[in-house]
Amino acid sequence: MLTLTPEDIRLGCQAADWREALSLASQELEKAGRTTPEYHQGLLDRENQSSTVLGNGIAIPHGTPDSREYVRSTGIRVLQFPEGITWHDGAKVHVLVTIAAQSDEHLDILRHLTRVLDKPGLAERLANATDRNELLAALSRTPATARCDRETLLLGLPTTDTRELALSAAARLQALGCVEPGFIAGLVAQAPVALGRGLWLAHFGEGVNQPALALATPSKAQENLSGVLCLATQGEDTQPLLEQIDHLLTQPTPLGMLSAEAILARLAGEQADAVTREVRLLNAHGLHARPAKQLVQVAREQAAPLKLRLLEGDAQAISATSLTRVISLGARRGQTLVVSASGENAQTSVDALAEAIEQGLGEPVTPLHSSERERTATDQTVQPIQSLVPDEPLKAVAASPGLAVAPAFVLRMPAMDYADKAEDPSAENQRLNQAIDEAFSQLEALIKQAEGGEAGPILAVHAEMLRDEDLHEAATEAIDEGASAEAGWWQAIDTAASAQEALADRLLAERAADLRDVGRRVLANLCGVSMPTPPDEPYVLVADDLGPSDVARLDTQRVRGLVTAKGGATSHSAILARALGLPAVVGAGERLLTLDDGVELVVDGERGCIVPAPGSERRERLQRRLEQLEELQRDAHEARLEPARTRDNHTVEVCANLGNTAHTPEAVERGADGIGLLRTEFIFMAHSEAPDQATQEAEYRKAFDALDGLPLVARTLDVGGDKPLDYWPLPAEDNPFLGLRGIRLSLTRPEILETQLRALLSAAGERPLRIMFPMVKDLAEFRAAKALVDKLREEIHAPDVQVGVMIEIPSSALLAHSLAAEVDFFSIGTNDLTQYTLAIDRGHAELSAESDGLHPAVLRLIAMTVEAAHAQNRWVGICGELGSDPQAIPVLLGLGVDEFSVTSRRVPLVKACIRNLTLDEARDQAQKALGLATASEVRELLEAL
Structure with a gap:
């Protein structure tokens, strides 16, 4: 993502107008090897679509999707114009943050910048800076994002003890990774402080990974106890959370009478009488600069002041008239925006903005894909998945060299439906042992099939995992406590794999995929399900992740390449792909899984990218490249x-x-x-x-x-x-x-x-x-x-x-x-x-x-x-x-x-x-x-x- 060095910054630049300034920025990207000369036209085309002025004297020029093929590598060049330039929309610009990005990386860069730059007077300080390091420090600092959302609410706990409520809230923050055990130890030594209106506050400032605010309420509210707030402080980044506490203290309605949604609304600063409306964002690339600017313009035209927040995000509402704040929401396709306003004309204003969002804010919109709807419905805390854009490259990790073009076959795991509980532990343990023995036999067959290959030793390790006494003991304990064979086994696998994933070393953590691979095999045997069957025609295998046994089963006569949403270049699946000579790209992200079976997919294992549904022009270029590669390989083999x-x-x-x-x-x-x-x-x-x-x-x-x-x-x-x-x-x-x-x-x-x-x-x-x-x-x-x-x-x-x-x-x-x-x-x-x-x-x-x-x-x-x-x-x-x-x-x-x-x-x-x-x-x-x-x-x- 954004990685700035002093060499990326140019101080004291001069230009007659915005076009000359843009030309200077383009030349700097070329000198750095980030772009080819053709990218300059992409910068101009973007300005013709919409001004890239971010506000506060800062513009963020970047190319159009069509110009991405002229980007060699993602990068940024910052040009400072102390005297200022009048942009084509009339805004005064002092700093150009010019972006070259190969995919949608610029959206993350842009959100990063809005969080960094949205400080009073910062733009002026940047414009007047005389030292590169001063600019670098200001642009590179990533402020911590304070957390306060559904996951930090614990409502209706069976206790009226303020210390117990405080510790419950602290334990939730630890489970979410916001604090370390030392935070809880420090919190125990302090008694909660009464804030008034039945609210109490417990706070501590050490062992904090992320500033956060949790709220625990008793099942039966009392006059002097409606809830305990647990605040994990971290310097100035805690300020938004203090403001949210203020919002709660000014609300007349007792917490015990409010739902979780209402509490989040109050934390966000919405008045009790506020008019609100939820609207689903359907823009392909989320709320990036162009639609955000349109949203702000619509909001400014309304009679009532409008606020905006993410239903799936933290409880922080922002002004809908601030471009930097709107962009910093980071709203993505499929998420729900909550529009609110209070006072006279509130309903009309809210409806006008909500309808503009529904209509796409100047961009064409399409309904959500079924997989996107399912993901959004099942997990509101996870950002919805954006669909891949046809004929647009998606950068990932190059795992195995080569080039392939073939229809995608998306390996979707079959549903493992099973009861969580069972009444006969003896029968359940017997079922588990039988499923493990069956899995062991399956692996032995695969090992024999892969004899002499790279997969053999890895599958042998899988067979050993099935004999792991700790796994078996953990599963048996869960079954003896009333779990079904399926639930007990998967609990043991998930616990062990999660511990592996939590290791500081990323490569060791990747090996958790092997453990889950073994676990799924036994679980499938217990549930009586089989893995999906690939087509008879050539295909590119697409999956969330691949275990070694998945790769070992591949028919190399049909599979042309591998693409996974997870994994790294050193995972076992990547190693085996290289051994099999299959082009592979890994770590492509969850967007990959929105692909439908049969969509033509380009896998470029040399450059580490994929292209769904390539257009005719790209298809012709790829065909020529494939023909050249085949001829080269044929001659080389001879x-x-x-x-x-x-x-x-x-x-x-x-x-x-x-x-x-x-x-x-x-x-x-x-x-x-x-x-x-x-x-x-x-x-x-x-x-x-x-x-x-x-x-x-x-x-x-x-x-x-x-x-x-x-x-x-x-x-x-x-x-x-x-x-x-x-x-x-x-x-x-x-x-x-x-x-x-x-x-x-x-x-x-x-x-x-x-x-x-x-x-x-x-x-x-x-x-x-x-x-x-x-x-x-x-x-x-x-x-x-x-x-x-x-x-x-x-x-x-x-x-x-x-x-x-x-x-x-x-x-x-x-x-x-x-x-x-x-x-x-x-x-x-x-x-x-x-x-x-x-x-x-x-x-x-x-x-x-x-x-x-x-x-x-x-x-x-x-x-x-x-x-x-x-x-x-x-x-x-x-x-x-x-x-x-x-x-x-x-x-x-x-x-x-x-x-x-x-x-x-x-x-x-x-x-x-x-x-x-x-x-x-x-x-x-x-x-x-x-x-x-x-x-x-x-x-x-x-x-x-």
Whole structure:
């Protein structure tokens, strides 16, 4: 979303008129690599539709939906005009916040700005500012949103004790995540204070995550007790809540006589005699700038002052004549607006504004989709889902490369209808055991079907989950207390999955999807339902989320791509999609689920976007791109066994990354020059205890036999972080990715590492083995691990082998000169190196686009590593996803990389790309890339070459 730096701000700008100012802003976006020159016309077209002046001397120019294809990446440029510019609507503008957005991101940016900028005198201070950081601080601060809504009301509690009511309200705030346990502890030490009119106040200022106001009322109101307010304070952001308390104190009607809706209305400041009307918002993109401006104009024409609030939101009514406040409501399609007014002409004024909203405020409106109505009806606290817009790209997280166009098949979970209670615990426990046994048999069949594939080890973990004693015990306890088998089982699953989701580390939290996947399988058996059947024709699978068993069942002859509303690039479904060679985009949001079956859907796994119902022009472009891609793949496959040799006869190795030895023959058949990365943890994850030497040796020997003399790089056990082992419990860590993992974890259990090394050396015999240690930070760690290799070689009289390290921590790249003197090779893991260097999780839903291995900082670390290695006659490989990025290949080749290790399906394409280059061309591109400042500038350069 909005991420401003001082470099985004231009002070002291001058322009003759608004057009020149807009031209300056457009040029700034181009210089930053955010847009192409064509975007400028989109800015002009938007102004022709409606002025983008936000008020208070600020305008927010942004393009039209048609101009989004000219946006390279979302960004903002802020231009300050101290002398001011007269805009085309007559308003005086001092600050332009010019937005480039690839989808509806600008709506969130706009709402953010309205909350930040709606302060008295702020626009003048921004206009007169002489320091970028001053502007930055003002524009970047996100004020906390105070919470007071239906969820914070606890009405009719069976107590008349003010302390009990206060603690009940505080407990509700904790359950909602507004406060920490320390807040309740502090509240206990204070007695509620009488405010008058039967209202009491309990408040505390520590352990507050979000300012909030809860109200607890007794079932029988008394003269001196109508309710207790619990206030969680947080500085100046609490002011709106204090005003809401004031509203309650001025109301004549006792709380005990009011419904929840009436109490919320009073908290919002609506008078007891106020005229109100509810109206559903049907605008496709909600209450964004244009309809908001129309709403304000209608409100200003009315005789009575009008207020507006969200029925589904907090209890805060705003003036309907304030554009910034109207936009800051963040009202989305399907939500209900409450229009109110008091006094003379109130009814006429309310009706006029409500009818304008119903008519679309100058925009065409359509009735709600059935799924939108259901969502709104079942959960009023959740913002309704906006439908996807035909032929409009939706950005998400790129999870697996490739391009697909096919009708959508939306995987909607069947309804699991069951009774919550049951009278015979013994019979219910028997039903549960039978359903678990049935699920175990189903998983065993899937494991056998997926034998040798990526899904096998993951499904094996699922089978182990079914035998989890804690899950079974939790379900049994619930059943013994009167729950049905279904309710008891799902309660156990939901509790365990929720605890997993609550973990601070996002990647570990994503694994909750696996637990729910297992849980749904048993629940379906109990309910006697089966999963929906996909069509016989090719399709794109669309789902809220996918479990590994869902992916394992896919018919790759029919499914063309995967799209999920949830998940990240490192979730199991994304990993399996990459292994299957299916284009995949994840984290697309709940809007995805408004799609109807059969709607044509574009899945662009390279760029991380989808396009529903592409128009004829876009369809033609996609068809040409698909044809070119098919031709390239066909030619690459035919030449797959030829070496990757440039046009000027420079040869590099192109090897395969494998997560399972069973895929080795497939990699060789696809032309791989060897295995550049064998993730040996697959053996450990497939067993309930550490595999012995014989088990490991048998697995490794399969790979060596299939390679028939080609080299194999085996990475030693790399667990920890997002890959825990049940039989190797680790202490809780605030950030597991900066804790015990990789080689530092293996060195804490040297007997396990020694067994693995012995198995590798024995399986290899005289065949080429290269052992690689993961997450090495410096020479000390390498020496400790290398000493084990040397000791074992002497013991078993094994031949000399190459021993190297993965460069995936910035420290190892910076110390490459010292490491190169003792290692035999480097293999750069660009996935981790990028996220550690940029401090951006590559699977982050909002920041993943910025986690780009072509960032100059990452490229400089790669260049530094190669230079240090070559000075000692060592070779350097690339084993991250960057190695198969068509734009990155020339740069990596030009930096001197000797080996590319990629997913086996990409081997032919990577080889083909290298054959089309010369080493001089590649070196030229690499040097130009190193001289740039951002990843977007690098990609823009490479696109132009």
